Amino acid sequence: MKHRSHSEQHSGKRPRVPAAAASTSTSPQDGMEDKTPSNPRELTQNPLKKIWMPCKNGLPEKHISQRKVCMTNCPTLIVTVGLPARGKTYISKKLTRYLNWIGVPTREFNVGQYRREFVKIYKSFEFFRPDNEEGLKIRRQCASAALNDVRQYLTEEGGQVAVFDATNTTRERRETIIQFAEQNGFKVFFVESVCEDPDVIQENIVQVKLSSPDYANCNTEEAVEDFLKRIKCYENSYETLDEVLDRDLSYIKIMDVGQRYMVNRVLDHIQSRIVYYLMNIHITPRSIYLCRHGESELNVNGRIGGDSGLTPRGKAFGKKLSQFLETQGISDLKVWTSQMKRTIQTAEALNVPYEQWKVLNEIDAGVCEEMMYEEIQDHYPLEFALRDQDKYRYRYPKGESYEDLVQRLEPVIMELERQENVLVVCHQAVMRCLLAYFLDKTAEELPYLKCPLHTVLKLTPVAYGCKVESISLNVESVNTHRERPEVGITTHTNTHRYTQ
Amino acid sequence: MRGSCRSRNTRDRAVCMTNCPTLIVTVGLPARGKTYISKKLTRYLNWIGVPTKEFNVGQYRRECLKIYKSFEFFRPDNEEGLKIRRQCALAALNDVRQYLSVEGGQVAVFDATNTTRERRGTIVKFAEQNGFKVFFVESVCEDPDVIAQNIVQVKLDSPDYIDCNTEEAIEDFMKRIKCYESSYQPLDEVLDRDLSYIKIIDVGCRFLVNRVLDHVQSRIVYYLMNIHITPRSIYLCRHGESDLNIKGRIGGDSALSARGKEYAKCLRKFIQEQNITDLKVWTSQMKRTIQTAESLGVPYEQWKSLNEIDAGVCEEMMYEEIQEHYPLEFALRDQDKYRYRYPKGESYEDLVQRLEPVIMELERQENVLVVCHQAVMRCLLAYFLDKTADELPYLKCPLHTVLKLTPMAYGCKVESVYLGVDSVNTHRDRPENVRAQRTTEDALLTVPAHL
Numbered sequence: 001m002k003h004r005s006h007s008e009q010h011s012g013k014r015p016r017v018p019a020a021a022a023s024t025s026t027s028p029q030d031g032m033e034d035k036t037p038s039n040p041r042e043l044t045q046n047p048l049k050k051i052w053m054p055c056k057n058g059l060p061e062k063h064i065s066q067r068k069v070c071m072t073n074c075p076t077l078i079v080t081v082g083l084p085a086r087g088k089t090y091i092s093k094k095l096t097r098y099l100n101w102i103g104v105p106t107r108e109f110n111v112g113q114y115r116r117e118f119v120k121i122y123k124s125f126e127f128f129r130p131d132n133e134e135g136l137k138i139r140r141q142c143a144s145a146a147l148n149d150v151r152q153y154l155t156e157e158g159g160q161v162a163v164f165d166a167t168n169t170t171r172e173r174r175e176t177i178i179q180f181a182e183q184n185g186f187k188v189f190f191v192e193s194v195c196e197d198p199d200v201i202q203e204n205i206v207q208v209k210l211s212s213p214d215y216a217n218c219n220t221e222e223a224v225e226d227f228l229k230r231i232k233c234y235e236n237s238y239e240t241l242d243e244v245l246d247r248d249l250s251y252i253k254i255m256d257v258g259q260r261y262m263v264n265r266v267l268d269h270i271q272s273r274i275v276y277y278l279m280n281i282h283i284t285p286r287s288i289y290l291c292r293h294g295e296s297e298l299n300v301n302g303r304i305g306g307d308s309g310l311t312p313r314g315k316a317f318g319k320k321l322s323q324f325l326e327t328q329g330i331s332d333l334k335v336w337t338s339q340m341k342r343t344i345q346t347a348e349a350l351n352v353p354y355e356q357w358k359v360l361n362e363i364d365a366g367v368c369e370e371m372m373y374e375e376i377q378d379h380y381p382l383e384f385a386l387r388d389q390d391k392y393r394y395r396y397p398k399g400e401s402y403e404d405l406v407q408r409l410e411p412v413i414m415e416l417e418r419q420e421n422v423l424v425v426c427h428q429a430v431m432r433c434l435l436a437y438f439l440d441k442t443a444e445e446l447p448y449l450k451c452p453l454h455t456v457l458k459l460t461p462v463a464y465g466c467k468v469e470s471i472s473l474n475v476e477s478v479n480t481h482r483e484r485p486e487v488g489i490t491t492h493t494n495t496h497r498y499t500q
Numbered sequence: 501m502r503g504s505c506r507s508r509n510t511r512d513r514a515v516c517m518t519n520c521p522t523l524i525v526t527v528g529l530p531a532r533g534k535t536y537i538s539k540k541l542t543r544y545l546n547w548i549g550v551p552t553k554e555f556n557v558g559q560y561r562r563e564c565l566k567i568y569k570s571f572e573f574f575r576p577d578n579e580e581g582l583k584i585r586r587q588c589a590l591a592a593l594n595d596v597r598q599y600l601s602v603e604g605g606q607v608a609v610f611d612a613t614n615t616t617r618e619r620r621g622t623i624v625k626f627a628e629q630n631g632f633k634v635f636f637v638e639s640v641c642e643d644p645d646v647i648a649q650n651i652v653q654v655k656l657d658s659p660d661y662i663d664c665n666t667e668e669a670i671e672d673f674m675k676r677i678k679c680y681e682s683s684y685q686p687l688d689e690v691l692d693r694d695l696s697y698i699k700i701i702d703v704g705c706r707f708l709v710n711r712v713l714d715h716v717q718s719r720i721v722y723y724l725m726n727i728h729i730t731p732r733s734i735y736l737c738r739h740g741e742s743d744l745n746i747k748g749r750i751g752g753d754s755a756l757s758a759r760g761k762e763y764a765k766c767l768r769k770f771i772q773e774q775n776i777t778d779l780k781v782w783t784s785q786m787k788r789t790i791q792t793a794e795s796l797g798v799p800y801e802q803w804k805s806l807n808e809i810d811a812g813v814c815e816e817m818m819y820e821e822i823q824e825h826y827p828l829e830f831a832l833r834d835q836d837k838y839r840y841r842y843p844k845g846e847s848y849e850d851l852v853q854r855l856e857p858v859i860m861e862l863e864r865q866e867n868v869l870v871v872c873h874q875a876v877m878r879c880l881l882a883y884f885l886d887k888t889a890d891e892l893p894y895l896k897c898p899l900h901t902v903l904k905l906t907p908m909a910y911g912c913k914v915e916s917v918y919l920g921v922d923s924v925n926t927h928r929d930r931p932e933n934v935r936a937q938r939t940t941e942d943a944l945l946t947v948p949a950h951l
Contacts (some may be wrong), residue, residue: 040764040794043755043787052790104672243706259688263707266725269864276722279712358850369844398815404804408854418715 009278048386050395075154076316077181078163081192084231085204092165093464101437104160111166114142122214155196169238189271190251192241208463286420291456293342295477305369317454318349320473334422343425359408362427366399402447405433438466448484453477509920515834521600523627524609527638530677531650538611539910547883550606557612560588571675615684623697635717636697646684654909732866737902739788740764741923748950751815764795764898768918789871805854808873812845817949834934837893852877884912899923
């Protein structure tokens with residue numbers, strides 16, 4: 001529940017628009033409605049996204065009304081807090097990946113990176129000693145340089161969220177950042193990670209510190225010993241976020257890797273989403289298996305969409321998939337399918353319980369459902385060209401776009417984060433979206449990710465990212481992947497001919 | 501939805517909420533919003549399809565005692581009172597067991613003070629014996645203004661104080677709170693570290709969350725962290741009358757008729773007269789809602805999830821045509837309008853799922869006007885007015901009428917404002933004969949008039 005103090009109520013501030021969307025509306029000022037009844041503006045439908053926009057003389061006027069929800073009125077600066085080896089960078093990278101995937105332009109700024117670029121060669125923990133004046137000076141400079149880049153990103157490059165990843169363990173340092181944010185009109189949200197479990201810290205060091213450039217020339221024991229001394233350098237001056245002293249700040253304190261959370265003054269939608277996300281992720285080792293349904297009847301006919309059954313080869317894949325899973329020896333595997341026949345048939349072959357999710361259904365191709373690409377070219381050449389121009393944002397008439405897909409798949413991603421071992425039997429476009437989330441692919445790359453039939457992708461979180469193993473189950477199938485063609489609006493059928 | 505306890509077949513549900521039933525237990529001194537939270541949470545969970553019921557121990561006490569005399573009943577040294585209160589708690593727990601184990605309930609909200617560790621220990625044991633998970637929701641607040649406001653809003657109207665004047669009631673209630681204070685043991689970070697709970701501090705200013713175990717607990721935490729009690733109003737209306745409306749056709753993406761445009765102008769005037777601070781305006785991504793919002797002359801946000809229900813193969817058909825081409829589908833729809841999914845389209849049940857983020861954002865916001873569609877508006881209205889799955893698809897949401905919803909006490913006040921512009925009626929009541937073999941006449945009996 002929200003506690004609304006007077007200062008938090010904004011008076012009609014115009015929602016901020018990321019660079020990707022249109023700029024401000026030309027309608028009257030906020031809150032000051034036109035007293036004379038005006039003629040409502042004509043609407044035109046944007047050909048790519050099928051969004052209705054006001055227009056003048058047949059040309060669209062810029063309008064802010066396109067985003068699903070205004071995430072925030074002003075840019076947000078997320079600031080990590082915590083001793084070394086508490087998972088700050090893990091959280092920063094994961095959060096950045098998630099926010100970008102759901103469409104919030106986000107970037108992380110790791111002060112340690114700045115330090116490495118500056119100092120070039122890391123000698124030892126002595127650099128971090130609290131009485132090392134030279135070291136302190138350099139570290140302060142690096143933090144300032146990073147904040148400068150933050151300002152650049154949020155103010156000029158259209159960034160919406162910046163994640164400032166550093167220890168930020170003193171109230172003094174945090175105060176500097178708050179002032180910086182205030183001067184620039186950024187909201188601040190702190191994410192603190194507190195943990196005293198020596199096993200967790202040890203595991204952390206092994207997973208991500210040993211392979212750090214800082215320790216390129218050390219053996220394991222040396223590295224661990226030095227790093228533990230490094231942590232000690234921070235401990236004396238560590239001022240954790242305090243319930244009383246920091247009661248006016250917005251923050252989440254994550255304790256013992258997510259066992260407990262303290263959440264203070266969540267101010268807006270995006271902070272609320274960040275909190276929800278952070279409270280659902282975990283670090284228990286597990287694997288996520290992604291695959292498509294077995295080859296379907298419409299697949300072999302070169303048709304998209306529809307709700308057809310499996311071909312004999314598709315059924316063979318189901319059997320092979322069952323065998324494959326058995327060899328994997330997975331404990332407690334959850335199996336999810338869409339509500340389309342072909343994924344359910346595939347899961348049926350596994351002989352285990354499975355859950356059907358409507359939101360895992362394939363992208364809705366609207367008027368192009370069950371067409372061959374050649375037919376789309378014949379009947380809707382302009383649409384076909386528009387799709388190739390911007391496959392991520394292109395929405396089929398009466399259908400969906402990849403961008404829409406991501407929005408509807410967000411609850412799946414959230415639940416995947418909560419779960420452990422899961423097999424998701426889905427569809428080409430859906431699988432591309434999910435894969436893009438795990439592998440941090442851009443909107444441009446996403447619609448062209450290769451997700452062939454009869455191939456399982458095994459994703460295992462490792463260090464700061466995700467290991468991918470691609471396993472073809474050796475059952476023949478058609479190829480449904482259509483490469484990115486040469487760009488250009490043309491109705492020449494040759495350019496866009498689908499090739500098997 | 502309430503009244504539609506589903507079977508536990510996990511294949512049907514979007515996500516298996518939990519493996520075993522969940523017992524939510526409120527904790528807190530009187531006048532800390534426990535019942536408010538219980539009722540709101542119950543309403544939300546039922547709306548998203550998790551069969552939930554609340555059990556208010558105070559209700560049991562009122563049924564047992566018949567007449568409330570004074571705070572003396574709650575004195576910690578009142579043996580008779582303690583005995584009765586313990587019995588009431590047990591009776592309530594018994595009904596909880598019945599609901600979760602026998603009647604297909606998924607979540608039970610046990611609404612009482614539960615302020616001692618001993619009482620909570622009893623409940624935890626009860627839950628363990630029955631295979632229920634326990635999740636505590638504690639509300640802690642020491643702001644005297646908030647507490648006074650709480651007493652005024654919901655205690656003065658309580659059956660307990662029917663024969664008292666305001667001053668007497670407040671005085672007695674304050675003494676009642678005092679009776680609990682000395683024995684109050686709030687959930688403790690150390691002593692209760694193995695329990696699953698959320699502690700809500702100062703009406704949502706701060707939260708402490710411990711050991712969230714599963715999906716439903718995670719959703720509950722997210723919901724509780726997004727609701728607020730700042731006074732505000734939510735305005736719901738449909739787009740102005742559209743060209744397809746006039747023709748008696750469903751779905752599509754048509755423009756406003758002349759009368760629809762007239763309505764948009766009246767809506768603008770109405771909104772101006774309401775003098776609302778900081779009104780947010782949301783529309784769907786369909787032309788008719790956007791055209792309506794354009795007339796308001798203020799910024800608005802388009803939500804694809806507010807689009808009208810997808811009628812699949814029946815898009816842009818008249819009911820007469822649906823009866824002609826898909827008589828079986830038409831009958832199935834009348835048999836279970838909530839769950840019925842159009843071929844290649846959606847059901848009301850699907851709609852609710854896609855509208856959940858809208859509801860969540862509406863909870864976060866303050867004054868909002870949502871310009872949407874008939875089926876969508878029915879779903880949103882059902883959430884605010886706690887309607888069952890059976891009632892939802894038949895809620896009356898006529899064109900050119902604004903519903904103003906204002907949260908009040910434990911519920912929602914509704915004001916229906918007809919803006920005086922004529923329109924077709926698009927409401928089709930459930931006909932008497934829903935059998936597949938019915939005559940065309942029987943099927944079309946309740947179709948509203950159109951061109």
